[in-house]
Amino acid sequence: MKFSVLSTLFLATVATALPSSEVERSTSFNATVLACKALKLVYSTQVFFPGEANYTAENEHFWTPTDYLSPTCVFTPKCTTDVSSAILILTGLKATFAVRGGGHMPIPGYANTIGGVLIGLTDLNEIQLSSDNSYVSVGPGRRWEEVYAYLEPYGLVALGGRVGIVGVPGLLLGGGISFYSNQHGFASDNVVAYEVVLASGKIVTATSTQYSDLFWALKGGGNSFGIVTRFDLLTYTSPTVCAGITEIPSTEKDLFLSAVANFGQYGSADPKAAVIPSIFMLASLNITVYTSALFYDGTNCTQPALANVTAIPAIENTYGSTTLATYVEGTDALIADGTRQAFRVVSSLATAEALSIVHDTFVDMVTANIWDVAGLQASVAFQPVTKNFIQQGINKGGNPQGVDISKAPYFWMVENFSWTDPADDATIYAFAAQVTDIIEAKLSAAGQAAQYHYMNDAGLGQEIFQNYGAGNLAKLRSIRAKYDPLKVYTNLMPGGWKVDAA
Template identity: 30%
Template sequence: MSRFYLHLLRLAGFLPILAVAAGLKRPTNICQRIDARIPGRISYPGDSIYNDSQSSYYTAQERDLSPGCIFRPRKTSEVSQFVMLINADGRESNASYSTPQFAIRGGGHTLFTGAANIAGGITVDMRAMDSLVLSQDRKIASVGGGAIWSHIYSQLVPYNLTVLGGRVPGIAVGGFVTGGGVNFLSRRHGWSCDNIYGYEVVLASGEIIYATANSHPDLWLALKGGSNNFGIVTRFDVATFPQGLMWGGVIRYNYTKSVLDAQAQAFSDFMDPKNFDDAADMGIILGFQNPGGVFSIANSLWYAKPIVNPPTYQSFTSIPSLVPNTFSINNVSNLVLQFGKILPPHLARSFQLVYSFKNSAAALYSELIQVWENGTKGIAHIEGLQLQFLIQPQPPTNGTNSLGLTPGATDVVMSVITAAYTNAADDNVVRNAIRAIVDQHVAILRTEGLYNPFQYLNYADISQDPIGSYGPAIKARLHAVSRNYDPDGLFQTAVPGGFKLFR
């Protein structure tokens, strides 16, 4: 009986939970086996490498989980050996459902518990696989599966090149690309996953394959939005783009009705297809902070050319603002590092929800902002509360992905509401408040015929269903790819973190 079938029986309640618990007692033994076969790659609680890995997660929800050991591979062959050892341990236990549980992590920026870490199991920390190799014509960058984008950018500056990676420091290639990926240049070139030539992948059997549009095209397409459901990607061959200096930064305003109204009108106009400028990427950032009970508003404005205050942003930059702003002309690497300075390096508790919709008149944005403001007041007392409502363009796509989006659409908006706070005791109150705000937003958008069911996986909470939002046909195709390359369901059952296909 396959481990995948046994997993379905567990979900249906036909197997005791004790079987799952028993599986989580096995990592000490399997960690020792891995350490013996692949020496120098395993660290245990109390080791400095283990502690550094644990402390580097973005949220406390992930930092609070304690794996039995951490595996840090440096080569694809070591990842392959690891997967084969996991399979062998499951077989030797004479019980498929007790195959050791493991998590796969890159930058560790996903907010929710268990996304890229695991209690009692094995965490595969990919960050030592951080290579960068340019093709001879410099049109393709081969990037290691655990590389950090903000490290990659600096290496490409001497060539006046860039890649479509994360917009803040510390984001790793793996989860970012397999979930979609939004970049400063995404209005011009699409999602990050739209621009991948090939993936080197370790399958559930331990086999290493290279998936492209011509070789294993079903897997190549599935990895463009299908997350960690098909294997461990150890190398991404990504498109490079010419990019010298560009302009960008953050501008802040007083939080007043006149400013909010002006922002609503400016964003509505910016998102009108007749005003589309593929060099422009921006966001409206509404905030609230306790202590202080202070509302705030800012714009992050980016332009892919070295033009100060480009005309496309005139309606934003003409709004009376606070000084100073952080605008400068610089390379991508330095702008990413500069943007990161305004963000907290770590969070305690955090929760966020994402949704998307079609652009409309300014009145719609004013209504959404008012709902957010009213909902915020209900949790303003929460200790350490930092609440953010981000409104930004959703990238157009060329359609070479599994996201289920209409190719070429330039008038779709993506919003995410994020809460950070201090105490786990406030989890339910905060989460219910954010859900209530988003539910009201979605109800308004549905009434206006503007709601788009797509949920961006890299912004989604585990309570959402981003893969389901791609549509039933694509989800069925992803199921077929999973059964083809992972017939026993290793990545559905032994890797519990993230968004699973069969949920």
């Protein structure tokens, strides 16, 4: 562990510059005002207030306007010691704050704040390949399309998001599903080191051999433990892949669901193959279509593992030889920026019966209840999770998720709702919760429900850590208590899923 010299100077500056009477009165909103003043004293060019262009850019850095809130000020650290200094003053004044990486989580307040300090990690944007090319160091201000573009000239990839605009830190701290997960497990199973700012302001590097309990907790335990300022990620050789998206008409429903069920059951037969099949409903055109992202880690794009999907008559099919960087760059245009968004997660066994329950319930309820919502797009993506996916995490030291391999394979599904009018927020949130509850009840009654809920696809109020492997929630709470005994990252930084709140 080490203390930041700058942190010590920072506290000394604050102590002499702020009137003692103000510090003594530092409670609630006043604490945040004082924290912003203190940060401004030391980092005059890195603290922004409402009305300033940089404030607006950082507050609206998010994928969706559901996350545009009203922080009292925004602080943009340029190095890890800046983060350490900020945490010392925030904890000293008991000021609330939020931390934002790529800004892709659509739950309001999970990476932003009303009245607190927003720490925007935009400038912590390191990308550096190790001397032996075995790992790449990545700052939390990066998005996955940037990581893949950096690695492409070396013929390398790291495990990360399947959509380019997704941020690095959120995906990894929630576990992270990758196109390569059937080969190598969660993206977080492939982190070899985390640089972390603890609640004390100390900076540590957590690996499998030092701070190993913290290292384990960060592989899916969320943001209750510290602020990660660098991720060291294993690299893999994958210079050329096969990837693309096929769009299938609703008339091919039976073939589509059959192909998805087949891949769910037998996807482990070729771990280099991956699919993300989806139901996609567009209210303005009164249509439902089926889409599937197709992926193969290799140069031969004609693969038996994907044949059941590629054989279905398609409206359009872009699947072919490419690179991971090129493919994910193209996904940005497919995901509307600036629309209101909500997620909800559902898990089931990977069976045709489960698919049928989810498909029919979702389509019928969306059509009957929210089809008239302005700009509505509603979808369910089915993510097949194989035994090999889970086994890879076990092989690499385990992770907090502790997914039950004996019941695999699974479908981890994400419901996604997109709309345009803030007046419809309450309607969509209520419906999303309702349709999910009904689907889960039907799955449970049919013996098709699964326990684990993937954090990165979950919605507000859904249980996450309660569904981790036996004993893992208690272990996470113990690790949190060890590294953050005063609950700084639980109470002063309330956004996100907290192990102590589970």
